[in-house]
Amino acid sequence: MYTKKQYRISIVLSWTKRYILIFFLLAIIPVIFYELAEWKWLQLPWLPIGLIGTALAFISGFKNNAAYDRLWEARKIYGGIVNASRTLTTMVNDFITDEFAAKKYLDSDLFKIRKEIIMRHVAWMTALRYSLRKPKEWESSFSNKSDKEFMKSIEVDEYKYSLKEQLEGYLSDAELEEVLSKTNKQTGCLKLQSNHFKKLKISGLIEDFRHMEFKNSIEELFTLQGKAERIKNFPYPRQFATLNIIFVWIFIILIPFGLMNEFENIGDRLMQSHANLITNNFVWLSVPFSMVISWIFMLMERVGDTSENPFDGGMNNGVPITTMSRGIEIDIREMIDDDKQEIPQPYPKTRDSQM
Template identity: 70%
Template sequence: MYTRKIYPIKTVLRWTRRYIFLFILIATVPVVFYELLGCKWLHLPWLPIGLVGTALAFINGFKNNASYDRLWEARKIYGGIVNASRVLATMVNDFITNEHAHKERTEEEFFQIKKTIIMRHVAWMTSLRYALRVKKTWETSYSNKSDKEHMREIEIQEYANTLSEALDGYLSDSEKEYVLSMTNKQAACLNLQSKHYKALKLDGLIEDFRHIEFKNMIEELFTLQGKAERIKNFPYPRQFATLNLFFVWIFVLLLPFGLMHEFDEIGQSFLTPGDTNLFFKTISEIFVWLSIPFSIIISWIFMLMERVGDVSENPFEGMSNDVPITTISRGIEIDIREMIGDDKNEIPKPFAEIDNTQM
């Protein structure tokens, strides 16, 4: 349900176009010196460059696997939040009764109690996703021009509106003031929930066993929150990420110097001693220029894999391949508010996809 659609190749090319322009320059300049200016000494043997490329492929694969593990763990955490939220809604529906109440409540009063708990839970999810969108110094999407351009296009809610605006209607004025005054606002929401459950127990609306179950749910939500915060606050080891980027650029810079001589030799192989065929002679003279598109393609593949790993290692930034926490949170809100019988006219609609992207 909550997945990102496959992007067409034109979108990928647009995302990496600045690198492509640079690769064109890096691939063309050596060939110009080699072929037009006669600097035939300007080449490197292909074997060491090929070894660098092979080693880089392994390093890139290691980084991408580790980045995917972080991304998949983040998705599993939000899958846990989906399940826990639905369980909470059923508990709110079934556990809060007049069975042990000191004073009987009407159905309308019960609905208000249930809605208060559910809306506060939505406030917890809102506070959590805002915390997960906070910019960290090691996250690259905020400094990369293509990434920033893309995030502006998809209009990420947490960057467009403040947390105070997003919490309107979910908490009372006093609760909202309390939450916003705390450093960890999502923990403050769960603290309010815990106090509410205690008040319900003292009023006899829930007995000991049900109170314990509600406390267990608080523990489960704190566990899921802590797992998400762990991914957010501890980056992929920077020594691996930085060295991988350096190695990619070293390979990209060396690549044309190895390819152009190889292509030149292939072109020369079309001619045999004494051969005057104009067609083969022309091919042999221009074949070295074919190293340019091949250099660009190979460089683009390695850099694309580096960038995919780079944006995947921080799965809450808001890029197209990140976990769509805003969409998931809105989906949960719709589910649990419908479960308690809230007015469908008051329940918000799902967020629309923008450029095939869920936020």
């Protein structure tokens, strides 16, 4: 059995296996010509390469910080959705009464109205996460070969089931048809919710103050939706991302040419006191060291690249919106005392987060 740490290491190595092979070839080919073909001129001083590496570390750090900011903001947005959902459910429980109505309602009738609102709210969350999962051309999960290969091992509901399948049971047939006819389906859900609150006010189940509070709740949900859509639809500036990957590959290609001479000089010095097979072939140690340095810089680049898009459902530490939405649904349906047999079960913890 793997420990959690071993599992994560195996995931990372599997994710970067294509790059590891490339790094090996880039590292060993120059050494073959340098050592076996005696092309001793095939070398570069390490100082300028080291300066490039230092500059690249700052550039990659800037990109990773920006990517993490996008990831953390996305997580805060969904944290806001959690809180807004609970607040809405509390208002649904406490505000919808027959206190101001012209006629009295049975508790079962009031529960039916409350549940209809909550189920429509779940439909909004479902439509929102489907919108956030739509592939964009700049998302590495759908453009990078390693990421696409890894995506095959991840089960994501939004890529497995249609939105219509997921919304059935949460909306009436007429509401479902109306929502699916909209370009922005999550906005369509909130429109239906707003219309329902208006009808409740007209029927006397809520009065003006409570109606305004429900409207404020709708406004907050629109704000959170807009923030999430902004992150989804506006990528990390591509000029920075493109330049960064170009600089990384330039540095990786140059590394072996700088390390060969350094390791050969170390071997020559060691031979003065310890002449043996290792010191005679010390230059070959530049191969594993080149691979390690290349892997570290590329891994930094790839982590930043995948973290830019926190909603794509890939193998990064993105926001697990499928799991979180299911958790919110369970929470708010329990708050209205819905039938426990009808409330769905939580998703496994690793549902949409693999690392």
